[in-house]
Amino acid sequence: MRISFANDYSEGCLPEILENLSKTNFEQISGYGLDSYSKSAISKIEELLGAEPDQVDIHFTVGGTQANLIVISHVLKPYSGVLSAPQGHIATHESAAIEATGHKVIMLDADPYSGKIDAQTLAAFLNEYWANPEPEHSPFPGMIYFSNATEYGTLYSAEEISAIRDVADKYDISIFMDGARLGTALTAEPGVLSFGQLLDLVDVFTIGGTKNGALSGEAIVFTNRKYNYGNRFRWTLKQRGGMLAKGRLLGIQFDTLFTDDLYFRAAKHANRMADLLRTGLKQRNVKFWTETKTNQLFILIAPEMKQMLLQDFIFLDWLIPTEQQLSELGLEKSDQEYHVIRLVTSWATQKEWIEQFLNRWDDFANL
Ligand SMILES: Cc1ncc(COP(=O)(O)O)c(C=O)c1O
Incomplete structure (x- = not known):
């Protein structure tokens, strides 16, 4: 063979996950993410982030494309688009899933080797957009999307994201960090970016399970840093087919991943x-x-x-x-x-x- x-998703899952799925198999528990395992996973993630009670909103869904389209369509106004590097996952590998929700993916120049966007390019784009006397003829740039690690395996530091955040705040747009590979990004270079720093740096991020030892699953974290996007998210999650009746499948996996630092x-x-x-x-x-x-x-x-x-x-x-x-x-x-x-x-x-x-x-x- x-x-x-x-x-990083060729194998099944971490043995600890399989064991806990098996151990809990005959338990009768609530559905739709309201089970005790999902709640326990949420508490563990909140604690690791250093979040205050009720500061963040955390939800689980099955896959990365699904998380991206549900988050983006929840946050954006009907007339808004999302800015992304041309190499960004939503721009290249999601079969126009974002556009199918009615939101354009707007290309922002990025370095062709690293696939990273930077604050200066973002500022130049937004400046030019708002210099147009009739900006409403093209989609309103309502969000900036990037993944960390990127599609090219590169990383963003806290300083780089903080510079992007300053520009985003100036133009009042939100920041979505796709963390399908957040685990490998945060552990690659100690001191470059910490889990807790995300609370202050981005508005929403995902914690990828699928590519880090789960059978499948992504956690969606709204930091509510500036905007209260977490509010009513369960309606969008349900409407877009992302809320599992057997939410235990995700709850048990994330509860296991966030026990004993397994993630x-x-x-x-x-x-x-x-x-x-x-x-x-x-x-x-x-x-x-x-x-x-x-x-x-x-x-x-x-x-x-x-x-x-x-x-x-x-x-x-x-x-x-x-x-x-x-x-x-x-x-x-x-x-x-x-x-x-x-x-x-x-x-x-x-x-x-x-x-x-x-x-x-x-x-x-x-x-
Ligand atoms: C950065 C990033 N985001 C999202 C996805 C989509 O995940 P899925 O294949 O689970 O829909 C991937 C998958 O390769 C990815 O690398």
């Missing part, structure tokens, strides 16, 4: 495995599309090497760089072609898999 570095331990494991792979590839002088510290690696690889590795491993083709991009990455035009592939580690990745990958790399490099 080939070993997969295709993504962050699982993420640290994924990051540690990525570090091993990154170090091994760097020792082999492999070029990276972008420098990451999280569990996603994007590397340049010769197509022949890629084909050989695909005999034993699964990973994703990401893109084929242009000549200009290759020269920006320090690879001047040569006879050698390159592709960019994505390698992802997870809570379940084994150290031996990394060693096998690097050994096969050496076997093929020495052919």
